Ligand SMILES: C=C(OP(=O)(O)O)C(=O)O
């Protein structure tokens with residue numbers, strides 16, 4: 297019986313074909329496993345397995361690059377580096393020294409890193425599957441088990457897995473794989489990032505995906521986030537035609553962001569460092585709307601040197617000589633813990649504790665060093681550098697930050713609006729700074745009191761919640777330019793609503809730019825305003841979504 301399953305669509309387009317599942321999981325080695333007494337031989341075996349995994353990853357990376365997939369090569373080379381991490385090798389050696397068998401020692405040593413990554417914010421948590429993949433490959437070698445990986449097929453297929461590791465996705469042939477479907481993963485998982493890079497439709501977080509039998513024919517819609525089993529030929533043909541129409545609509549939309557009637561809405565990219573610039577430029581970003589500088593500071597016991605900071609900042613600034621780059625100062629704490637900036641003591645609610653600007657006030661030297669590095673990096677460049685602080689709650693904090701920027705020679709200070717108090721009293725903060733940028737991820741977390749790291753609260757972590765829209769409205773009408781750089785900006789319908797609320801620019805992960813550009817180009821500012829009004833009048837997130845759509849007729853052309 298045909299069935300429609302729903303997950304999260306993370307890479308647009310439709311694909312149809314038979315299911316091929318990835319080889320089953322590598323089992324956890326027994327907790328009590330001990331080696332026979334020759335610790336040196338056991339250690340040599342474990343380290344040789346890790347080295348073999350690293351070499352294999354590099355070889356796959358070279359193949360990916362030969363096929364034109366340089367992003368894939370970079371991801372695989374980064375994974376090979378993880379496999380060769382000396383700290384990890386020390387951890388394995390220490391466990392073996394205590395008598396633990398090689399496979400179990402690898403499992404436990406990886407467990408320590410895994411916890412560190414899982415607790416280090418959404419982006420880093422998404423790297424956990426990369427780490428698990430290296431671990432499983434090493435254990436498979438040690439226990440002589442089949443290597444996890446992509447199945448062989450003589451016809452194009454829909455790849456189904458619990459989660460996809462970069463080692464799997466990077467060597468895939470887009471002509472062979474018509475779609476990805478995974479049971480786990482989120483919008484920032486590698487499955488999502490690489491699927492978008494490869495232009496392959498993908499649905500993640502689809503409950504029961506791995507229960508789909510090999511050979512079952514499915515129709516995957518990466519925009520709607522659905523998987524239809526046993527579709528009729530007519531359904532497949534209609535879906536492919538709609539997909540082709542959307543592709544051509546997307547191809548037509550280029551140039552700076554604007555509504556149908558020419559109201560300019562600069563479309564900017566969220567980046568974590570220079571490595572994200574290619575995608576930003578390829579997708580037509582007009583600048584950077586959020587440079588998350590935390591990535592430079594992660595996994596280190598001391599902050600990066602002044603020169604290292606300056607160098608990384610300059611690379612990003614140089615990429616947009618005619619545009620703007622909005623750099624966010626360090627957002628340490630809560631979901632982005634940094635080893636060298638621990639909270640002052642035990643924090644029962646880290647999201648409500650010392651993070652963002654609060655942490656910078658406790659360690660003013662870190663903030664002044666960062667601002668000075670930014671000022672030096674921008675010297676002599678034509679780009680407009682704007683610098684903003686995260687987690688600002690009131691006008692005094694905004695004034696403190698603006699003062700610190702001006703002292704460092706930074707002319708365009710701003711603040712993120714991600715605390716409800718700041719949103720409600722945006723009019724008090726506006727005179728202190730030059731711009732706002734709404735962080736809808738945190739604003740939603742705080743508006744709905746739903747920790748963004750808790751999986752079971754997805755219905756409350758939805759920026760379509762009318763309360764969140766009610767908080768964006770005062771920020772967008774406080775008299776200073778107000779962008780949005782949270783995930784909400786990447787939702788084409790919500791992007792129109794935000795513009796209708798008065799938001800002046802939108803910043804998102806680069807692959808989302810074309811669809812948002814096309815959605816804006818299909819609606820007038822007045823339609824966006826009416827959509828915003830209708831959404832705010834709704835009483836639920838689902839109601840807001842539906843009400844907005846009824847004023848955004850152009851979304852249908854885009855298959856959304
Ligand atoms: C953009 C935001 O910042 P981050 O996700 O890095 O906290 C946000 O909170 O919406």
Ligand SMILES: [Mg+2]
Pocket residue numbers: 686714735737738
């Ligand atoms: Mg935030």
